[in-house]
Amino acid sequence: MKVLKFGGKSLANGKGIRTVIEIIEDKVKKDEKITVVLSARGNTTDELEGILEKASKSKPYQEQLDAFKKYQLDGFKSIDFTQEFETLDKLFEGVSLLGDYSKRIKDQVLSQGEVISAKLVTQLLQEKNIKANFTDSRSLIITDAQFGDAQPLDKLSKKNVISHFNKHNGSTVNVVTGFIASNTNNETTTLGRNGSNYTASLLANYLEAEELQNFTHVNGIYTANPDLVPDARKIEKLSFAEANELAYFGANILHAKTIIPLIEKNIPLRILNTFDYKNKGTLITATSNEKGIKSLSVLEHVALINLEGRGLLGKVGVDARIFRALAHKNISVSIISQGSSERGIGFVVEANKAKEAKTVLEQEFESDFHKRDVSGISIEENVSVISIIGQDLSTFHKPYNALIKNQVIPLLFNNTVTGATISLVVKKEQLHRALNVIHGEIFEIAKKINLAIFGHGLVGGTLIEQILKSSEQIEKRKKINLNIFAVANSKKVLLDKNGINEHWKNSIDEKGISYTIEDIVRYADEHHLENLIAIDNTASEAFTANYMHLVEHGFDLVxxxxxxxxxxxxxxKELRKKLEDNQKQYLYETNVGAGLPLIDTIKLLHLSGENITRIKGVFSGSLSYLFNTYSNENRLFSEVLQEAIDKGFTEPDPREDLCGNDVGRKLLILARELDLSNEFEDVNIHNLIPEGLRQGEAQEFLEKLDNLNLVYQKVKEEQKPNHVLRYIGDLWGDLSKEKGNLDVKLVSVPQSSALGQVKGSDSIFEIYTESYGDQPIVIQGAGAGAAVTARGVFGDILRLTEKG
Structure with a gap:
């Protein structure tokens, strides 16, 4: 025999109830011997509780009760629920008159939901000529008198079940009410949370069933709750031990008590989807073929209690006093963690028991407060527990570090004695993000990196296209999902938590909204986006003021x-301190050498203790092209400059390149990488623009380019033979001191030298060190162009994903 259990969502009006009847009919046609256990339909239990609460407060409840009755009869006019409805009418009327109700009364009220459900299914099956027998589990399962969470009396219950099924077996389908039972005084009791699963499990045990099939609204047990973690995957097979861990730590598809009767008789449990019942679901058996992390479970509706006191250090029996006092009030503790430096213990209780737990402990430790041995008992209410089933401490650093990187700081954590489960208590508002971070880290699923890109001009736009074009390949090869959730210019931002597509330019125009940085931070928080990176492709000084705020709210920077x-x-220095405090990274390789690995090389040399004595080179790809071409060809300076402008090598106003400030900034960046405290004012810059042309509009300057010819013709002619012009940056002096010498200047160098052999728009850097002496480390390559720079930014993004 197989026991089939159907949950409330499966039995809801419409598709749900129709599908349940189809499943049962299909199994009967296949001559399968089955027993059916049912929960109350849809939201019946919640509805009945709501009406009960209203009645107890003497509030009008009749309208809600009428709506409840109408739902139960909707489409089933031939079903007679007169007895159940009259029972409810009397119970609610009594509660309303008394202004209160007991747990015993509540059990009587809630039981009607299961009775209605089982009567309905029984009649619908009979109308299809299926032999179905309504079975009230109150005549089968006998419990103690603990209303609301009764415990079965096994011997009596088993005797009743076997006797009943001896009378009603063979081709008869017994339709059994779940969740409800009765005590030895024949009073209605209920089996507590997820009690219908427990009823089905008990029947499977007593009848030594072939399999218990639990039909729900999902395809099985997942690596995490799919509602919280979109990337969660179905688990094909679990062991009872793993399922028990999942159940204990909050997997709401299971109840811890459900597993025990099945383990006793080694009865497999299969979790199936009513609405996709041909899917094989998740099978739970005595053993599992696969080792390792299985799933993430969540406990919500909990609170964290902290008891602290220096005076308790080393005292014997403190823990026993805590748990004895709580047990006396029937308050269960789920997660426990202790500290020793300042004696403290933290533990998790149900949220609705937290205040009572605090009061109980304050009474228990009243004398300790007076002695100042206990300094405080506090409640942290808005918390959730995440349990990693199958996680051991040897690899726990990976998800833990990922949480810290995403600014999720666990309030408490512990591991089971076997070391096979680790539980973390986190703030409730961080639950979604924490789950996604851990899930992406521990399962072989692509880690999602959420990108906010500021500036979508030449470099920014090229970067976006590069990411969109290669993201699929990167996900396949590196298990990294690059998700651009924000693209912004100075006025508008396009936001999409699922990522922009190739039509992003039009979307910004059509759907872009005005924004502040706080809006983007809030959007990331509201959608629980993890692994955040902000990419600045602007040239704006004003935007850099946002860096601190972004770092504080969990963004790495590129x-x-x-x-x-x-x-x-x-x-x-302040930015570096902020990055360190928040454990964030800031990468900017393209600041100096576009796509060349210059800054990383200098950082590596400096960190390794290598004494760098000088750095010089051609820092500007634009000016490299200008002077390489002008030195080697017999052409006017203005003509070559115009060509550079036309090819897009310079800024629209070429004076931004010719003034030398860009090279000066790059040189200063390298100086600071060597821990020098130079300011921009310390850079000696040779401005290539004659003084009379430095002011005015760009167009006016462009019309006077011929005025540059005499100046640079003279410079060219005054060179030594076989020499060429190069505009260089030069960092020199005693670089072990606080500041170095920084020069930006036009120089004439031998054509045969490294600087002299630079071609096109290439950049070149010579790094002199104490160890290498007069032989510099030379880094040379493309120094300009949107594609090169964007590719360098892309490289920084990928480096960050690996560091994470």
Whole structure:
């Protein structure tokens, strides 16, 4: 025999109840021997509780009761629920007159939901000529007198069940009410939370069933709650031990008590979906073929109690006093953790028992308060518990570090004695993010990286296209899901928690909204987005003021914008301190060498203790092209400059390149990588623009390019033979001191030298160190262009994902 249990959502009006009848009919046609256990239909139990509460407070409840009755009869006019409705009418009337109700009365009220459900299914089956027998489990399951959470008396219950099924077996389908039972005085009791599952489990045990099939509204047990973690995957098979852990730690599809009767008789439990019943679901048996982490479970509606006191250190019996006092009030403790430096113990209780627990403990430790041995008992109410089933301490650092990186700081954690489960208490508002972070870290599912991109001009727009084009390949190869949830310019932002698509440009125009940085931070919080990276592709000094706020709210930073690293040294240090305090990263490789690995190389040399004595080179791809071409060709300076402008190598106003400030900022960035405290004012910059052309509009300057020809023709002619012009940055001096010398200047170098051999728009950097002497480390390559810079920013993003 198989025992089939159907939950409330499966039995709801419409598709639910029709499908349940189809499943039972299908099994009967296949000559399967089955018993059916039913919960109350839809939200029946919640509805009855709500009406009961209203009645107890003498509030009008009749309208809600009438709506309840109408739902139960909707589409089933031939069903007679007169007896059940009259029972409810009398109970609610009595409660309303008394203004209160007992647990005994509540059990009587709630029991009607299961009775109505079983009577309905029985008649619907009979109308299809299926031999169905309504079975009131109050005549089968006998319990103690603990109303609301009664415990079965096994010998009596088993005797009743076997006797009943001896009379009603063979082709008869027994339709049994779940959740409800009766005590030895024949009073209605209920089996507590998820009691219908428990009823089915007990029947399976007593009847030594072949399998218990639990029909729900999901396809089985998942690696996490799919409502909270979209990437959760179905688990094909679990062991009873693993299922028991899941049940204890809050998997609401199971009840811990459900597992025990099945373990005793080694009866498999299969979790199935009523609405997709051909899916094989999750099978739970004595053993599981797979080891390792199975699932994440969540306990909600809990509170954390903390008891602290220096005077309790080393005292014997403190824990016993705590648990004895709580047990006396029937308050159960689920998660426990202790500290020793300042004696303290934290534990988790049901939220509705937290205040009572605090009062009980204050009474128990009253004399200890007076002696100041106990300093405080506090309640942290808005918390949830996440349990990682199958996690041991040897690899726990991975999810833990990922949580810290996402600014989720567990309030408490512990592990089971076997070391096979670790539980964390987190703030409730961080639950979604914490689950997604842990899930992405411990299962072989692509880790989601949520990107906010500021600036979508040449570099930013190219970066977005690069990410969209290669994201599928990166996810397949690196198990990293790059999700651009925000794209912003100075006025508008496009937000989409599921990620933008190739039509993002039009979407910004059509759906973009005005914003502040706080709006983006709030959006990320509201949608529980994890692994956040903000990418600054602007050239804005104003935007860098947002860096601190972004870091404080969990964003790592990537920037092609040089400004933040060249503001005051005080800001530079403050930003680094903020990054350290929040355990965030800030990568900006493209600040100096576009796509070249310059900053990483210098950082590595410096951190390894290598004494860097000088850095010089051609820092600007734009000016590299300008002077490489001008030095090697017999052309006017203005003509070559115009060509550079036309090819997009310079800014729209080329004076931004020619003034030398860009090279100066890059040189300053390198100085600060060597821990030098130089300010931008310390950089000696040779401005390439004649003084009379520095002011005015860009167009006016562009019309006077010919005025540059005489100046640079003279410079060119005054060179030594076989020399060429290069505009370089030079960091030199005793770089072990507080500041170095920073020069940006136009120089003439031998054509045969490393600097002299640079071609096109390439950049080149010579790094001189104490160990290498006169032979510098040379880094050379493309130093300009949106594609190159965007690719460098992309590289920084990928480096961050690996560091995470």
């Amino acid at each position: 920037s092609s914008n040089k400004v933040a690293n060249t503001l005051s040294f005080d800001f530079y």
